Every structure is written in C-alpha cells, then in structure tokens.
Amino acid sequence: MSATSKVPLKDGMEGFVSDWASDQRAFKGVPWGKAMMWIFLLSDTFIFSIFLIGYMTARWSTVEPWPNTSEVFALTVNGVSVPLLLIAIMTFILITSSGTMAMAVRSGYQKKRKQAAALLYLTAILGLSFVGMQAFEWSKLIEEGIRPWENPFGARQFGSIFFMVTGFHGFHVSVGVIFLFITARKVLRGDYDTGRRGFFTWQKGRYEIVETMGLYWHFVDLVWVFIFAFFYLW
Amino acid sequence: MAEEGQEHPISTYLWVWLLLFVLSAFSYAVDYVGFQGFTRWTLVLLFMFLKAYFICAVFMHMVWERMALVLGLFIPTFAIVVFIGIMGFESDYTQLSRKVFFDTGKPPTVYAVPHGKEHSKDHLGDEAH
Numbered sequence: 400m401s402a403t404s405k406v407p408l409k410d411g412m413e414g415f416v417s418d419w420a421s422d423q424r425a426f427k428g429v430p431w432g433k434a435m436m437w438i439f440l441l442s443d444t445f446i447f448s449i450f451l452i453g454y455m456t457a458r459w460s461t462v463e464p465w466p467n468t469s470e471v472f473a474l475t476v477n478g479v480s481v482p483l484l485l486i487a488i489m490t491f492i493l494i495t496s497s498g499t500m501a502m503a504v505r506s507g508y509q510k511k512r513k514q515a516a517a518l519l520y521l522t523a524i525l526g527l528s529f530v531g532m533q534a535f536e537w538s539k540l541i542e543e544g545i546r547p548w549e550n551p552f553g554a555r556q557f558g559s560i561f562f563m564v565t566g567f568h569g570f571h572v573s574v575g576v577i578f579l580f581i582t583a584r585k586v587l588r589g590d591y592d593t594g595r596r597g598f599f600t601w602q603k604g605r606y607e608i609v610e611t612m613g614l615y616w617h618f619v620d621l622v623w624v625f626i627f628a629f630f631y632l633w
Numbered sequence: 634m635a636e637e638g639q640e641h642p643i644s645t646y647l648w649v650w651l652l653l654f655v656l657s658a659f660s661y662a663v664d665y666v667g668f669q670g671f672t673r674w675t676l677v678l679l680f681m682f683l684k685a686y687f688i689c690a691v692f693m694h695m696v697w698e699r700m701a702l703v704l705g706l707f708i709p710t711f712a713i714v715v716f717i718g719i720m721g722f723e724s725d726y727t728q729l730s731r732k733v734f735f736d737t738g739k740p741p742t743v744y745a746v747p748h749g750k751e752h753s754k755d756h757l758g759d760e761a762h
Binding site for chain 1: 639647649667674677680681688692693699701705709710713716723727728745747748
C-alpha cells in the first residue's frame with residue numbers, strides 16, 4: 400500500500416524496535432481504524448482499572464463487614480437457593496456472544512454477507528439479553544434496599560461500587576449493542592461490498608470495520624471477566 | 634505491505650469458545666463448592682487470567698499481530714500494577730487509622746441477612762483485610 404512495502408518487515412522483538420523507530424507509522428500492516436480502536440481500548444482499560452482499584456481500596460479500608468455476594472446474588476429456583484445463578488448465566492451469554500462475534504468477523508472477510516449479518520444480529524440480541532438481565536438484577540437489588548449510599552447487608556460502599564462498576568459496564572454493552580445493530584444492517588445491505596458511504600463519516604467502509612467492532616465487543620467481554628472475578632467471586 | 638485482515642479457521646474459534654465455557658464453569662464452581670481464603674483467591678485469579686489471555690490472544694487476534702502493537706498495548710498496563718500496589722498500601726493504612734482513631738467502643742452494627750439466610754461464618758466480614 401505504500402512505498403515502504405519494498406523493505407521487508409522484521410518479525411518479533413527486532414520488528415518491535417524497527418517499527419517504533421521507523422520514523423513513520425508505528426503500527427504497520429494494521430488498518431488505521433483498528434489501531435485507533437486498540438488505543439481507545441487501552442484507555443478504557445485504564446478507566447475500568449481505576450474503578451476496580453477504587454473498589455479494592457474501599458473494600459480493604461472499610462471496617463464494616465462486606466456483604467457475601469454469594470448470598471446477595473443468589474436466586475431461588477424451585478425453593479432451592481442457587482448462588483450467583485443469574486451472574487453465571489450472564490457470563491455464559493456474554494462469552495457466547497463473543498464467539499458469534501469472532502465468527503462474524505471471519506464470515507465478513509470471506510465476503511459471506513448474509514452469514515456475517517446473521518451472526519452480527521445474533522451477537523446483538525445476546526448482548527441485549529445481557530443488558531436485560533442486568534436491569535433485572537438492578538431492580539432486584541434496589542427492591543432489597545441497596546442504594547449507592549446505603550446497604551442493609553453491610554458496608555455502604557458495596558452499593559456505590561456495585562452500581563458504578565456494573566452500570567459503567569452495562570453502558571458499554573448497550574453502546575456495543577447499538578453499534579452491532581448498525582454494523583449488521585450495513586453488512587446486510589452490502590455497504591462493505593459496494594463501498595457505500597457511511598451516514599455519519601461519509602467514508603467508504605470495508606469489512607475491517609466488522610473486525611474493529613469485534614475488538615470492542617470482545618473487550619466488553621474481557622472487562623466482564625475481571626468484574627466477575629473481583630466483584631462477584633472475591 | 635498489504636493491510637490484511639485477520640482470518641482464521643473456524644475450528645480455532647470454536648475450540649477457544651468451548652475452553653472459555655469450561656473455564657467460566659470452573660470459576661463458577663469455585664463459588665458453588667465454596668472454597669474460601671487462599672484457595673479461592675488463587676483459583677479465581679488463575680481462571681480469570683486464563684480467560685483474559687484467550688480472549689485477547691485468539692478472539693482479539695493478539696497472537697497474530699505484530700510485536701509493535703502487542704507490546705505497545707501490553708507494556709502500559711504495568712502502570713496499573715503499580716497503582717494497585719500504591720492503593721493497597723493506602724487502604725491498609727486507612728483501615729488501621731479508622732480502627733485506632735474512630736473506634737467508638739460501641740458494639741458493631743448488626744446488618745440484615747440477604748434473603749433471610751443464615752450467615753456462613755467463614756465468609757462473614759473480610760477479616761483477612
């Protein structure tokens with residue numbers, strides 16, 4: 400794509416040094432949009448890290464007992480209390496949506512337009528069900544008297560951190576769902592085959608956009624892995 | 634230099650998907666079985682890092698990217714480790730000051746029990762920290 404293509408790229412650590420020292424673009428062989436998405440995701444990693452570190456600080460410094468999440472998030476099925484049932488289902492749904500997303504990226508590059516669109520729609524619907532379950536979980540906790548400033552089961556910070564962390568993650572999922580629907584529609588319409596210009600950026604899109612969308616979606620799943628471990632299981 | 638997209642066999646994705654399912658089941662089992670203390674934390678962290686690795690490596694195609702991108706994204710995250718260390722010290726110190734200077738001598742507050750269940754004593758409070 401550029402004149403540099405005559406110079407063979409080095410691999411491994413040598414490649415790392417020469418790419419960064421090349422006095423041109425550091426991320427070679429990567430579409431611009433994808434590199435930008437990665438940099439955005441890095442900054443988002445810092446945001447979520449700060450939330451989780453704030454949670455750690457609050458939990459380690461409080462002198463009040465921390466509620467037992469295993470009991471707080473338990474669901475009663477047929478009279479039996481199953482710990483963290485809803486959270487486990489949400490985890491499996493999000494992983495499944497990550498799997499369908501990965502396959503959508505693949506179908507896109509193979510120009511299987513309808514298959515890619517179907518997988519994207521499926522991913523979006525799975526994401527939507529995740530948000531729905533989170534809304535259910537929120538309403539359940541609010542009903543039990545947990546507020547950002549109050550918690551009948553122990554340390555108050557539990558409430559603030561729960562709503563802040565899962566709320567911010569749920570917001571990410573919701574934004575992802577909206578963009579998944581937009582991308583799915585564009586794929587189905589054949590925008591990335593015909594080079595139809597986008598309604599907002601007025602740029603011609605290619606199937607790389609599906610991969611960039613996928614990066615965001617996998618990141619949302621990745622964040623959930625950490626929230627699940629630190630907030631729900633710790 | 635072609636800007637190539639990431640295209641890999643579908644079996645790779647399906648295997649990783651299955652693996653993530655199994656790992657999630659394991660981390661859920663940690664809670665279900667009721668491991669506590671050091672065993673619990675080790676297992677939770679182990680399954681968490683394994684899941685995070687496979688999502689990044691395969692679903693986000695990290696293993697196939699150039700080292701410039703991989704390290705450009707990976708190295709900055711060490712700042713997070715440093716920050717965790719700093720705030721860990723800080724929270725210990727804060728808790729100590731609260732215990733030393735704000736202890737009113739009154740009996741501790743009795744909190745409600747979720748769903749009216751009996752507290753399992755080994756998980757009540759977080760005495761380790």
